[in-house]
Amino acid sequence: MKTRFVCQTCGAFAPKWIGRCPECGTYNSMVEEQIEKKKELRKVNGAIPVSLNDIPFAAKDRQSIGIAELDRVLGGGFVKGSLILLGGDPGIGKSTLMLQISSLIARNNGHILYASGEESPYQIRIRAERLGSVNSGIDVLSETDLDSILAAADDMKPTLMVIDSIQTVYKSNLSSAPGSVAQVRECGGDLMRFAKERDITTVLIGHVTKFGVIAGPKTLEHIVDTVLYFEGEKTQQYRILRAIKNRFGSTNEIGVFEMTESGLKGVENPSSLFISDSTTSGSAVTSVMEGTRPLLVEVQALTCPASFNYPQRVATGIDYKRLAMLLAVLERRVGIGLHGMDCFVNVVGGIRVMEPSCDLGLTLAIASSVKNKAIERGTVVLGEVGLGGEVRPVFGVESRLKEAEKLGFRTAIIPQKNKRGRGKLMLEIVAVNEVREATKIALGL
Numbered sequence: 001m002k003t004r005f006v007c008q009t010c011g012a013f014a015p016k017w018i019g020r021c022p023e024c025g026t027y028n029s030m031v032e033e034q035i036e037k038k039k040e041l042r043k044v045n046g047a048i049p050v051s052l053n054d055i056p057f058a059a060k061d062r063q064s065i066g067i068a069e070l071d072r073v074l075g076g077g078f079v080k081g082s083l084i085l086l087g088g089d090p091g092i093g094k095s096t097l098m099l100q101i102s103s104l105i106a107r108n109n110g111h112i113l114y115a116s117g118e119e120s121p122y123q124i125r126i127r128a129e130r131l132g133s134v135n136s137g138i139d140v141l142s143e144t145d146l147d148s149i150l151a152a153a154d155d156m157k158p159t160l161m162v163i164d165s166i167q168t169v170y171k172s173n174l175s176s177a178p179g180s181v182a183q184v185r186e187c188g189g190d191l192m193r194f195a196k197e198r199d200i201t202t203v204l205i206g207h208v209t210k211f212g213v214i215a216g217p218k219t220l221e222h223i224v225d226t227v228l229y230f231e232g233e234k235t236q237q238y239r240i241l242r243a244i245k246n247r248f249g250s251t252n253e254i255g256v257f258e259m260t261e262s263g264l265k266g267v268e269n270p271s272s273l274f275i276s277d278s279t280t281s282g283s284a285v286t287s288v289m290e291g292t293r294p295l296l297v298e299v300q301a302l303t304c305p306a307s308f309n310y311p312q313r314v315a316t317g318i319d320y321k322r323l324a325m326l327l328a329v330l331e332r333r334v335g336i337g338l339h340g341m342d343c344f345v346n347v348v349g350g351i352r353v354m355e356p357s358c359d360l361g362l363t364l365a366i367a368s369s370v371k372n373k374a375i376e377r378g379t380v381v382l383g384e385v386g387l388g389g390e391v392r393p394v395f396g397v398e399s400r401l402k403e404a405e406k407l408g409f410r411t412a413i414i415p416q417k418n419k420r421g422r423g424k425l426m427l428e429i430v431a432v433n434e435v436r437e438a439t440k441i442a443l444g445l
């Protein structure tokens with residue numbers, strides 16, 4: 001089949017690859033695609049609109065996997081014939097997770113085709129031994145030519161097909177290299193059609209670049225049914241599985257896993273993981289909502305005199321700009337300046353915190369480090385901080401406080417506007433309007 005190049009920015013065509021689009025002038029935007037023959041417009045059988053009412057409705061088959069953390073993220077399990085993209089940094093545990101899932105499905109009389117272009121069958125066997133996942137129901141195919149993989153899958157009719165990874169497979173009629181946008185898009189399209197036509201659940205593993213986008217596979221996000229994202233710090237043992245898109249369930253749920261000697265294990269009560277027992281200064285416990293579940297997390301700050309003229313600001317697990325804003329608020333509204341001081345902040349357990357409800361906790365942690373005074377143990381801090389130094393309300397206070405109480409917390413510092421009707425809790429509630437009040441209460445400043 002003939003191919004042509006199309007600009008990803010303006011849609012202009014070119015017969016050959018060129019570095020700069022002649023229409024819009026964007027560099028490096030031309031991507032190869034196949035030219036399909038123009039079909040005549042005619043009505044073939046079946047191209048008749050059907051009333052929404054008359055479409056037969058039956059709940060799709062769902063296959064529960066048996067790992068509670070995973071089933072919840074998926075909304076109950078894999079939907080038959082769906083296409084799932086599993087993205088994450090290299091080495092985070094994508095292949096491990098898929099091999100464990102394969103083995104669980106195989107134990108339930110499923111048949112799995114595991115196509116790997118990343119590792120040799122021998123390497124996969126070694127990993128399976130380690131995971132206790134060796135099972136005759138898993139067939140390993142060491143192949144990267146997509147058409148051969150699909151032919152094998154067509155013969156085998158597996159319950160689940162795993163492509164490890166989408167960046168290594170290619171279609172031989174495209175000249176671009178495996179992993180390029182053109183290859184990933186064409187392969188993804190073919191896999192989508194195959195999954196739907198043959199009703200075979202298919203998981204595509206995709207690597208992510210440093211910038212946090214699923215390289216190449218990003219273009220797949222809109223065609224696949226579900227996008228799962230595996231995140232965490234590689235050096236820490238906890239991993240979080242998040243659904244970014246889910247045509248068959250909610251996207252708010254997360255699954256928490258622990259990487260152990262023998263693979264990934266679901267963590268049922270994750271809150272306790274992200275809190276250390278420290279009683280030193282510079283630490284505060286706050287809470288994030290992950291879907292319907294509140295999770296208590298500890299944020300830590302360390303400030304010390306800078307050894308260079310230009311002080312460092314280092315944020316792990318927290319948005320750097322948010323940190324800069326909170327430092328400015330501390331300086332202007334509370335009078336705690338960080339002139340000539342380095343400031344490091346970190347979230348315990350390698351989790352990433354994006355919610356503004358953690359602002360107050362982080363601000364108090366920094367103030368606590370600057371003043372070298374610890375916040376009393378057993379205190380949980382909630383609240384968004386505004387530029388005026390005001391503390392704004394957060395959502396889901398009820399469940400966040402319940403979770404804190406469950407873990408033995410005794411005091412909660414919350415926004416004044418969230419105070420109403422908190423009668424049933426045993427926690428002592430301290431409501432604040434401003435950051436200054438909160439520092440006074442928590443640190444006696």
Ligand code: TYD
Pocket residue numbers: 088089090091092093094095096097127130131259260261262263264
């Ligand atoms: P892997 O699944 O190969 O990552 P990905 O497919 O996302 O690139 O995971 C590799 C890491 O996981 C590696 O650093 C070793 C670690 N690991 C364990 O800690 N325990 C295990 O049982 C396994 C199989 C891997």
Ligand code: MG
Pocket residue numbers: 091094095096118164
């Ligand atoms: Mg892998």
